[in-house]
Amino acid sequence: MAAVWQCQEVTSPSTAGAVRQGSLRELNLAVVLRRIAAADRPPSRAEIAAGTGLTRATVSAVVDDLIVGRLVAEADPAPRTGAGRPARGLVLAGDGPAGLGLEVNVDYLAACVVDLTGTVRHHVVRRADLRPVSPADALARLAALAADARAAAARQGLTLAGAALAVPGLVDAGGMVRLAPNLGWRDVDVPALLAGDRLTEPVDGVPPLVVENEANLAAVGELHAGPSGSASFLYISGEIGIGAGIVLDGRLYRGTRGWSGEIGHIPVHPEGRPCRCGGRGCLERYAGQEVVLAAAGLAGAELPADTAATRLADLARAGDPATLAALADAGTALGVAVAGVVNLLDLDTVVLGGGYAPLAPWLRPPVVGELSCRVLTAAWSPVTVRPAALGARSAAVGGAASVVRRIVDRPVGWLAAAAEASLPR
Numbered sequence: 001m002a003a004v005w006q007c008q009e010v011t012s013p014s015t016a017g018a019v020r021q022g023s024l025r026e027l028n029l030a031v032v033l034r035r036i037a038a039a040d041r042p043p044s045r046a047e048i049a050a051g052t053g054l055t056r057a058t059v060s061a062v063v064d065d066l067i068v069g070r071l072v073a074e075a076d077p078a079p080r081t082g083a084g085r086p087a088r089g090l091v092l093a094g095d096g097p098a099g100l101g102l103e104v105n106v107d108y109l110a111a112c113v114v115d116l117t118g119t120v121r122h123h124v125v126r127r128a129d130l131r132p133v134s135p136a137d138a139l140a141r142l143a144a145l146a147a148d149a150r151a152a153a154a155r156q157g158l159t160l161a162g163a164a165l166a167v168p169g170l171v172d173a174g175g176m177v178r179l180a181p182n183l184g185w186r187d188v189d190v191p192a193l194l195a196g197d198r199l200t201e202p203v204d205g206v207p208p209l210v211v212e213n214e215a216n217l218a219a220v221g222e223l224h225a226g227p228s229g230s231a232s233f234l235y236i237s238g239e240i241g242i243g244a245g246i247v248l249d250g251r252l253y254r255g256t257r258g259w260s261g262e263i264g265h266i267p268v269h270p271e272g273r274p275c276r277c278g279g280r281g282c283l284e285r286y287a288g289q290e291v292v293l294a295a296a297g298l299a300g301a302e303l304p305a306d307t308a309a310t311r312l313a314d315l316a317r318a319g320d321p322a323t324l325a326a327l328a329d330a331g332t333a334l335g336v337a338v339a340g341v342v343n344l345l346d347l348d349t350v351v352l353g354g355g356y357a358p359l360a361p362w363l364r365p366p367v368v369g370e371l372s373c374r375v376l377t378a379a380w381s382p383v384t385v386r387p388a389a390l391g392a393r394s395a396a397v398g399g400a401a402s403v404v405r406r407i408v409d410r411p412v413g414w415l416a417a418a419a420e421a422s423l424p425r
């Protein structure tokens, strides 16, 4: 197998000699797999060779490895249109590795499995008020859901290659939840609390568990599930708190410490209402779920996040004046904050997610109104404002998608593990 990895095919003559065989094989595997993943229709081996500059012999050998490793499959043959045998197109395999997506939120737990093609193969949401529950107990319940998901994946011939857990708070690089105010968590060492639970199979290059802010993972989910062409966008998750995920050129921008996206604490009225953060006039105090519920006359209703949004949408659809006014005010405040972000980052798309997704018909007009008068470039290039493609609960799906994306980016780790026959099918 090693003989097929030819240096001159993917590197310049000046650097070719320095490239080791192993790293060249790794590079070729990733180049071919990414080509297949990004294609609009299943490409043939010849088309991949033409598009990558690799020889057909090299592409064929790489593809053989990817097929044996359950990362690629041959699509159904194209209809015969003339003489000769039609070339078989190549697609990502739906029976190999998969990602495990998990979420702990204020009033529910979720677990889902996403395969390499991005298809959701298992998704369970368990309602529970987790505010009075200790972090250890909440994570023990989550581990039980994860074990069920792992069994469901195995029944479908899938192998879980890594897990991502979404939490509504600030998470540091080691997976420590520094602060999740609405859950009442502070300095919770999530990886340590889940250390006794084997969630996935070990795969080189894929962390067994990544803990991440929920808006960030939801943004990743939107990147893979949303309309193509949105490589840079702002994803806003509207719950009791308001978080945002920033995607730039197809990658999540996490910030220096992973704490980017705290849009809820951008001031929209500098001398305005006091906020839990210690500041005044933060967006959260004008467009957060509790504020909107109170303005709509539903204060103290203690509604779970999705029920609250559904209730507000029902009232708005019925023309309730207080609800319509509350959503208009929230949308205006949201538009003011988002305009600042769009001016700064030159984004062309804003995605309304979390509890904002079902309220998009009423939030969108005031947001668009603010953007059109506050964004300098709006006259030439209007900003698209749309609801999240995955709806209100996309963080777990986004987390699972981020796991399979790591395998597409670096397939050699999975192939090495599969070659050792340590991974069940």
Ligand SMILES: [Zn+2]
Pocket (backbone or CB within 6 Å): 264, 265, 275, 276, 277, 278, 279, 280, 282, 284
């Ligand atoms: Zn604040």
